[in-house]
Amino acid sequence: MAPQIAPSILSADFARLAEDVERIARSADWVHVDVMDNHFVPNLTLGLPIVEALLRNSALPLDCHLMIEDPDRWAPQYAEAGAGSVTIHAEAAKAPIRTLRAIRAAGARAGLGVNPATPVDGFEDLLGEIDMLLLMTVEPGFGGQKFLDVVLPKVRRARELIKGRDLPVWLQVDGGVSAETIERCAEAGADVFVAGSAVYGADDPAEAVRRLRAQAEEATAKADW
Numbered sequence: 001m002a003p004q005i006a007p008s009i010l011s012a013d014f015a016r017l018a019e020d021v022e023r024i025a026r027s028a029d030w031v032h033v034d035v036m037d038n039h040f041v042p043n044l045t046l047g048l049p050i051v052e053a054l055l056r057n058s059a060l061p062l063d064c065h066l067m068i069e070d071p072d073r074w075a076p077q078y079a080e081a082g083a084g085s086v087t088i089h090a091e092a093a094k095a096p097i098r099t100l101r102a103i104r105a106a107g108a109r110a111g112l113g114v115n116p117a118t119p120v121d122g123f124e125d126l127l128g129e130i131d132m133l134l135l136m137t138v139e140p141g142f143g144g145q146k147f148l149d150v151v152l153p154k155v156r157r158a159r160e161l162i163k164g165r166d167l168p169v170w171l172q173v174d175g176g177v178s179a180e181t182i183e184r185c186a187e188a189g190a191d192v193f194v195a196g197s198a199v200y201g202a203d204d205p206a207e208a209v210r211r212l213r214a215q216a217e218e219a220t221a222k223a224d225w
């Protein structure tokens with residue numbers, strides 16, 4: 001699967017969200033939307049009404065990353081609203097299989113997210129229930145943090161597990177992904193790259209996306225997975 005770039009609007013201008021999404025519309029694949037509830041993570045961002053408004057304004061699929069305490073209750077509503085993908089956190093979900101199935105039944109890709117310290121071994125039996133595995137490469141909660149190299153062996157391990165089962169599961173890295181780190185992520189096995197500050201902190205966000213894509217494609221072509 002060709003590398004996908006998903007700019008995170010966490011680093012966009014929240015007063016001009018539609019315009020900032022439009023700025024990357026022709027170069028990005030997905031728009032990554034970080035939903036934070038100030039309970040699962042110590043930050044508060046946006047919720048369903050804003051996602052619904054973005055859905056009316058964006059031609060790109062919305063990739064909703066739910067960093068919330070009660071994803072079992074909320075995730076299906078994001079899928080029903082029309083999100084392209086909905087990711088719930090393994091640390092937060094109490095009924096992950098039911099919730100992942102509800103996301104898929106509503107027509108969205110189902111994602112499972114794991115924090116930097118959560119191992120992926122133990123979730124291999126859920127791989128058949130998901131379309132994407134999201135590995136946090138920073139502690140969730142804020143944009144602009146430093147990439148955690150310590151997660152890279154887990155990216156490799158996750159790629160092995162996905163390959164071993166021959167499943168069409170996207171492997172997404174999220175946090176601190178930039179021109180300095182994207183190649184290491186691609187070499188380790190990631191194929192979806194979330195980048196917030198590296199895109200919206202650039203003078204030309206669309207060009208930043210194109211550069212990240214070129215780096216990811218080159219590193220993937222050289223990778224051994």
Ligand SMILES: O=C(CO)[C@H](O)[C@H](O)COP(=O)(O)O
Pocket residue numbers: 008010011032034065067138139140141142143144145174175176177194195196197198
């Ligand atoms: O989920 C997230 C934080 O919890 C964000 O998606 C992520 O941090 C993107 O921002 P940046 O690229 O600036 O790290």
Ligand SMILES: [Fe+2]
Pocket residue numbers: 008032033034065174194
């Ligand atoms: Fe995210």
